[in-house]
Amino acid sequence: MKHLLGVLTLTLVSTSAFAGFYNPVTEQVVPTVTETFGVQHSGSASLDSTIIDTRGAYAFSSIGTLRYFDGGAGGTQSPGSFTLAAKNGTSFDIVSDYIPNKGPAVGTALQGGGTFDGTALWLTDTMFKPKHAPAIGTYSPGSTGTYWDGTVGPADTGADWCLNSSSMVSMALPRDTTTKGSYVSSFDVYVPSHNGDALAGSQNVRATSYNFWVGPYLERDEFSLQSAGGIGGDPTLSVSTDAWHKVDVRMDFTVTTQGPYYTYADYYASGHGPTDNIWNHDSGSVLLSYYVDGALIRQRTQVLDQTSMRQRPADTPISFSAGGGIIRGCQGSAPELYIDNIMVGQIQAAPILGDADHNGKVDFNDYLVLESSFGGPPSGVSNADFDNSGKVDFIDYLALESNFGYGAGVPEPMTLTLLGLGGLAIIRRR
Ligand SMILES: [Ca+2]
Numbered sequence: 001m002k003h004l005l006g007v008l009t010l011t012l013v014s015t016s017a018f019a020g021f022y023n024p025v026t027e028q029v030v031p032t033v034t035e036t037f038g039v040q041h042s043g044s045a046s047l048d049s050t051i052i053d054t055r056g057a058y059a060f061s062s063i064g065t066l067r068y069f070d071g072g073a074g075g076t077q078s079p080g081s082f083t084l085a086a087k088n089g090t091s092f093d094i095v096s097d098y099i100p101n102k103g104p105a106v107g108t109a110l111q112g113g114g115t116f117d118g119t120a121l122w123l124t125d126t127m128f129k130p131k132h133a134p135a136i137g138t139y140s141p142g143s144t145g146t147y148w149d150g151t152v153g154p155a156d157t158g159a160d161w162c163l164n165s166s167s168m169v170s171m172a173l174p175r176d177t178t179t180k181g182s183y184v185s186s187f188d189v190y191v192p193s194h195n196g197d198a199l200a201g202s203q204n205v206r207a208t209s210y211n212f213w214v215g216p217y218l219e220r221d222e223f224s225l226q227s228a229g230g231i232g233g234d235p236t237l238s239v240s241t242d243a244w245h246k247v248d249v250r251m252d253f254t255v256t257t258q259g260p261y262y263t264y265a266d267y268y269a270s271g272h273g274p275t276d277n278i279w280n281h282d283s284g285s286v287l288l289s290y291y292v293d294g295a296l297i298r299q300r301t302q303v304l305d306q307t308s309m310r311q312r313p314a315d316t317p318i319s320f321s322a323g324g325g326i327i328r329g330c331q332g333s334a335p336e337l338y339i340d341n342i343m344v345g346q347i348q349a350a351p352i353l354g355d356a357d358h359n360g361k362v363d364f365n366d367y368l369v370l371e372s373s374f375g376g377p378p379s380g381v382s383n384a385d386f387d388n389s390g391k392v393d394f395i396d397y398l399a400l401e402s403n404f405g406y407g408a409g410v411p412e413p414m415t416l417t418l419l420g421l422g423g424l425a426i427i428r429r430r
Pocket residue numbers: 036037038117118119120340341
C-alpha cells in the first residue's frame with residue numbers, strides 16, 4: 001500500500017523542468033508558455049514564427065542582434081559565417097574587434113537533462129557579413145557595415161528579448177483585494193568562448209565566464225513595470241562559457257488593489273485621460289529569486305512602478321514574461337549567447353490527494369464523491385481520480401484513506417469508522 005501511494009504522489013507532482021526552486025511536496029508548476037524555437041536547418045534566421053520580441057531601451061534593431069539560430073546546415077548560420085562586431089574596449093561605442101560567430105553543437109548536454117536540438121534564440125553584438133563589419137576603432141552606431149541580409153547599418157548597441165504581447169502571462173487583480181501569485185520563468189543559456197579584444201591588451205584572453213542580464217519583463221496594460229534586460233536590467237548572472245546552463249527566476253507577487261476606480265468606458269466617455277482624483281491606489285511588489293543550475297544566486301524585492309500601477313483602469317491584470325539581454329559594450333570576449341527552451345509557468349499549491357471536492361480537507365464528503373463515481377470516469381468539478389488514470393478505482397481510495405483527516409485536525413473516530421465500512425463496501429463491489 002505504501003509503495004502504491006509513493007508512486008501516486010510522484011506522478012502527480014513531478015514537473016522536473018522546474019526542479020530546484022519550489023517545494024515539490026507542497027507546490028507544483030503548471031507551464032503556461034513554452035518556446036523551443038523552430039525546425040533545425042530551416043534555412044531561416046527570422047524570428048517571425050517564434051513568440052520572441054525585442055523590448056527595452058536597447059532593443060533598437062531586429063536586424064543584427066536578435067536572430068533565430070537553426071544549426072547552420074546549408075551554410076547560412078554555421079560557425080564562422082558571420083562577423084560579430086565586438087565593442088569591448090575602453091568605450092562602449094567603439095568597434096574594437098571582429099569575432100567569427102560560434103554556435104553550440106547539436107547534442108551538447110543541457111544542464112537540466114537532455115541535449116541541445118540545434119535551434120535557439122541568438123543574441124549578438126553585432127552580426128555582419130564576413131569582412132563587412134564597421135572598421136575597428138570607429139564609433140558604432142555611426143559606422144556602417146553590411147548586415148547578414150545585404151542591408152547596411154551600424155553595429156547595434158545591445159539586444160533585449162522578451163515574449164511578445166500575445167504570449168505574456170497575466171495575473172488577474174480583483175478589486176479591493178490583496179492578490180498573491182507565484183510564477184517561474186526558465187530557460188537554457190549557452191555562451192561560446194571567444195578570444196578577446198586585440199586592442200585592449202589585458203582583455204586579449206579567452207573568457208571562461210560571462211555576465212548577462214536577466215530580467216523578467218513586467219507590465220500592466222502595456223505600461224512597463226520593469227523592463228527586460230539590457231542596461232537597467234537586473235541582475236547580472238554569471239555562467240561559464242562553452243557549456244549550457246539553466247536559469248530560473250521565481251516571481252512571488254503581492255498586489256493590493258484599492259479604488260477609486262475608472263474603466264475604459266469612463267475613459268472614452270470623458271473624452272480625456274484619467275485625472276489625479278480618479279486614479280486608483282493599486283500597489284504591489286514582487287520578490288524575485290534568481291537561480292543558475294538550481295542554485296539560488298540572488299533575491300531582491302521589486303516595487304511595481306507606482307505610476308504605471310495606478311494610472312490603469314480597474315481590473316487590468318499584471319502581465320509578464322521571461323526576458324533578458326546581452327550586456328552592451330565591455331562584454332569581455334563573449335559577444336554572443338544562445339537561449340533555448342524558454343518556459344513560463346504558474347506555481348500552485350500541489351493537489352492534496354484525497355481532496356475530491358477541493359476544499360483543502362480530506363474528509364467523509366470526499367469519500368462520498370469517490371463512492372459516487374467509483375468504477376467509472378470522474379464526473380463534474382469534484383474529481384476523485386487522484387492519479388489522473390481516467391478512472392476512479394481502488395488506488396484512488398487508498399490515496400484518500402492515506403490522507404484522511406488532512407486539514408481537519410484529528411479525525412473523529414466515528415468518521416473513521418464510516419470510512420472503513422465504506423471502503424469495505426467498495427472492495428466487496430469490485
Ligand atoms: Ca531548441
